[in-house]
Amino acid sequence: MPVMDKLKAVSGTAAIVGVAESDQIGRTPDKGPLELHAEAGRNALADAGIDKSEVDGVFTAGYSTYDVAEYLGITPHFTDSTSVGGSSFVIHIAHAIAAIQAGYCEVALITHGQTGRSDRARAGGNPGLPSAQYEVPYGIIGPPVAYSLAANRYMHQYGEDRTREAMANIAVSTRKWANMNEKAFFYDTPMSFDEYHDSRWISWPFHLPDCCLVTDAGAAIVITSAERAKSTRKGAVSILGAAEGHDHGILHQMPDLTRTWGRHSGPQALEMAGVTHDDLDLAMIYDSFTYTVLATLESLGFCGPGDGPDFVADQRTAPGGDFPLNTSGGGLSYTHPGMYGIFTVVEAVRQLRGETGQRQLDDCKLAMAHGTGGLLSSTGTVILGRD
Amino acid sequence: MADGYNKPIPIPQPESDNYWEGTKAGELRLRHCDDCNQAYFYPRNICPECGNNNTSWIVASGNAKIHTFAIVHRPPHPGFMDDIPYVPAIVELEEGPKMATQIVNVEADPSKISIDMAVKVVFESITDEISLPKFEPA
8 A cells, every 4th residue: 555654755856847738739630649749748848948868757658658759869767658548647747756756767758649530540459358358349449438338327326317417517617618728629619508418429328528529639748856846947836746546447347437546546646745625726637528527526535426416516617616627628628639638737737837828727826637547447646736 | 150240259368268158158157256255257267356266167147237328329330330329238247247248129218228127148149159148128
């Protein structure tokens, strides 16, 4: 089990000093995924004011680190290709803290890039994986089908009408945030409750707006020691807490379809940071689907099991509400190239720095970013702060 | 092989040969831990509960109840184009384990299917080698 005394001792010893997206996000048919990794990496280093020659730790998922490092001309002394779906890049943050603390590297670069929109071909499944024998033959293929199965179980336990209303609230409030982010795929496209309810089914109980976008995009994060962060271009966003884990791979092995590993990674990250839910100014919660947010808020402990619909009621998570959630517009309305987790961190850092223009929160000092990967399988939670 | 079957087909693996031989013979075979005295799914040689390999095979009754289901309208694979709307599900077997499957021989309408509904296994032969266990209302 995690040793909390040791984790508390490293809280705040590393900092995020650079974040960026690729030059363009949304639809980039003339760019490959590796190019998006590289663009984002270069941009994040520029954001930090750090030359690539100083990068000695490389972290990525989707590719091996040598693919990204070779492209960028980086020869790292520490490499981590941990690949646990969309949570990977949030989880890399904890690994970067550990590597920096242990002395394996000083400047960690985490990169992401995918062309989910332009490259719609799906990779063939590995027949040796359990999913190929026990889920895929039944048409349980891809996240929309799997997550809709989980969502229906939630509806059964906690009420269909209030669950539907909660999913509508999340979809509509997230769209309002996207309408304030010029980089968002749906920046110019508002959505009413009626439009939500009248939209077509993808996999019942999911309407189309319950499902994330499929876009092209890359992003990157630069992390270094708190000491070194002082001399970077924009200064430090402190990493106060970080936690991770998973409790299943394929869906039908999930112990409880309404509870994610966030029930462990959330409390662990908060305790490591020495803060509580009420201290947070912003929550960036991976929204692959509206239901993902609902189940995750409960799992993280923002409210009790089954209380999520009350928690998100009345557009409380929308601009002007008292619980700002997914202020970039999220995976639902800003961008979602496949493994979106890194973008929760990018937005949290920008809000903490005060760089988000018309959607900027007042006095944002403490934020949570939370990634989910696989089929509700894996989670990573970080707590970020700025003085 | 059924004509035109163009959906993903399971490829039996060393730990699942007996499972797929079972479904072909009209039996739903489960791994059973003789230390825990508990069946588990999916088939693997080491018990996921206790970690021992004192395990055997049993034949399930085929009785189950629906743990959850969905109704797919947008096919996630071209092979399912002619099947929509179809009903993927997780069922809880009488013996305890849960497995993923499809609910068949019922209208794909949320008012006609319910969680906790009793279902029983049926075997759909999709190739000379493979029969898929699916479930229909009991």
